[in-house]
Amino acid sequence: MNQRDTVHDIAVVGGGAAGTLTALRLLHHAAVPVRIWLINPGPAGRGLAFGTEAPHHLLNVPAGRMSAHRDDPGHFTRWLGDRAGEHDFVPRGLFGRYLADSLAEAGHRADAPDLIRVHDRVVGLTHRPAATGAPLRLRLAGGQSLDFAAAVLALGNFAPGTAWAPPALRDSAAFLADPWTPGALDAVPEDRDVLLVGTGLTMVDMALSLRRPGRVVHALSRHGLVPQPHATVPVPTVAAPDLDALAAGAGLAGLRRAVLCHIARCRRVHGDWRAGVDSLRSVTSALWQQLPPADRARLLAEDLRLWETHRHRIPPVSANALRAAVDADQVRTGRGTVAGAEPAGPPGGGLDVRLDDGRRLRVGAVLNCTGSEVNLTRVDDPLVTELLTTGLGTPNPIGGGFLTDPDGRLRPADSLTPAPLWTLGSLRRGSLLETTAIPEIRCQADDLALLMLDRAALALAGEGAPAR
Ligand SMILES: Cc1cc2nc3c(=O)[nH]c(=O)nc-3n(C[C@H](O)[C@H](O)[C@H](O)COP(=O)(O)OP(=O)(O)OC[C@H]3O[C@@H](n4cnc5c(N)ncnc54)[C@H](O)[C@@H]3O)c2cc1C
Incomplete structure (x- = not known):
């Protein structure tokens, strides 16, 4: 494949929901000459959750909250037309089709930057800090190598772990x-x-x-x-509780008390515990990050299942x-x-x-049915293994995924220069805890698209991409 160096090449590795949303928002915002490469073995938009065509495999989020665009909440329901309303739980395969359609449509806009789809798997990655312009070299399973200014790793859900099985x-x-x-x-x-x-x-x-x-x-x-x-009728939307009040108990024991009190109060006032659980969604990551590491490990061992069965x-x-x-x-x-x-x-x-x-x-x-393996040291994937071996990525010891900066950039092992590599979704689980569903992923994808384009604008203006 012939790569020119007059435009800024951005790779999105993985074309499930997270990668497709990232590419979509790159197309949506791009105002500088960039080329977007979406590298994924299969068709875009499907991935693990939305590849199923079984009519009884339903979205677990109502259609009205599944828009691809954070700034256009009605986008998915308009696409659905008279097939469903905003409170309906539609087949997940429909959502996969919606993502694929949205990407195709955005790519066909007259002023859209190039979207290049590569149906292959990335199996290795080299960072060449001295190579200005395109310091990342991605190796594909098919044998090609491609150079990029930056990459977003949207690798999503890995196969479930089997360590529990005799x-x-x-x-x-x-x-x-x-x-x-x-x-x-x-x-x-x-x-x-x-x-x-x-x-x-x-x-x-x-x-x-x-x-x-x-x-x-x-x-x-x-x-x-x-x-x-889910409730059979929509539950009232309750404002997020005050973070300081929730965390005031200090530590896991205080947090448990505060969360249970908050949910009990919401149940009394609004008639449904779900209003309380849902109101915690926007503060979950902040609460998680405030806990000392030992408490985070205890939360995963003792509370996570109960939380997830009420939250998801x-x-x-x-x-x-x-x-x-x-x-x-x-x-x-x-x-x-x-x-x-x-x-x-x-x-x-x-x-x-x-x-x-x-x-x-x-x-x-x-x-x-134990769910995606979150411990990267146990994941059988050549790209992940290489990132850990070279130190370009480090596993998050608590909660899984990679250690990331607040903007999703991979933190390398101590002595290494950070590579222009970002991630989102489940690979940020240890940093954010609440990061695996579309309402969170679409915001991360949008933030990353804007960040990539800012970096591209700086680089193309001759100022070079920021060192970090
Ligand atoms: C059963 C189930 C149901 C769910 N239902 C919902 C729901 O209704 N609503 C909701 O918001 N969330 C739901 N989720 C959460 C769901 O995980 C995410 O919304 C969504 O799957 C995340 O997409 P993703 O792109 O991060 O991951 P994935 O869907 O796993 O996609 C990752 C993609 O990356 C590709 N890839 C991986 N490695 C490479 C590589 N090295 N090179 C190239 N490509 C690569 C894979 O082939 C895949 O296509 C559900 C999850 C499960 C398990």
Whole structure:
């Protein structure tokens, strides 16, 4: 591929929702000659959450809050037209199509900068601080190398970790290590029970896909907590509580007390605990950052699941379908961890799974619904491994993802010059905690687009991109 050096080349690595939103906002704001490269193996806008075409895999955020543009909240609902209203939970595949359409439309505008799509995977990256103009060299799986002024890493959700699974389970053909792999569910035998390990959002989708008469879908996790449903009518919007008052208790114990009091008060005044939980969203990152590291680690171990099941809720229609499946004994949810597994009879006969409380389950398949691996040192991805090995990125020891500056720039290992590399979304989880859903990601994407373009303007004016 021929790269000229008269314009500023910006790479967006990853074309799920986060990368697509970043490219979209770069196109939206660009007023200087830049070229935007969107590097992603598959089609843009889909990624993990929005690639599904199952009609019962619904957005867990109402359509009215899913606009791609922070400054145009009605953009998605206008795109939906008469297909749905602002309070509806529409199929996630529709949202993926909306993102792809929005990007294509923005790219076709007469005054739009070039958007170059590269259908490949970035497998390595070199920083050459002395190479002015394009100090980043990205290596692609297909063998090409491309040079850039800056890059946004929108790598998103990694495959779930498998460290919890006993070796006999990990090695079994009946173990689906990543149920989101296209076609993975085809391997589930029709006539057998199934075990889902993990009871979060992925479990809900998988249980609703796999439930049927004559089969029991067992869904287990250490805590057994299942996502709460959204209210059937919109809950009142409550202003964020005063941050100083919430943090005044100092430390995790004080924060727990203050948060519970706040939610109880909202429930009394507004009739629904959800108003209180939702009002905390805009201050969650600040509260997280105020906690000492030991308290943050305790929060992850002791509070996160409870928080997430109330914060990341499921649409009422999904909750009703799950409840009906539980009532019909097609789905059983509860506490439990896998202690062991062995083949049940001849090959293809499924697995006998032993649980920590001594129970045994005979199942045709075990699905890993434990969610994306957040610990980068355990992620099996050549680009991440290279970033950690070279020190251009450092893992966040608490909460996962990379250590980042407040603007999302990767913090390198001590002695290294920071590379012009930024990230967003789940890769900032340890820094922000609240960072994985579209309402947060679209703001980060917009901020990054503006930052990239400011840097481009400076560089193209001959002043060079800022040293940091
Ligand atoms: C089941 C489920 C349902 C969800 N539902 C919602 C919802 O309704 N609303 C909401 O706001 N959020 C939802 N989320 C949160 C969701 O994770 C994010 O909104 C969204 O997926 C984030 O997109 P992303 O681009 O960061 O990650 P991903 O969707 O994981 O996309 C990352 C992309 O980067 C590509 N990539 C990775 N590495 C490289 C590389 N080295 N080179 C090139 N490309 C690379 C991948 O192939 C992929 O296309 C849901 C999450 C899950 C798991």
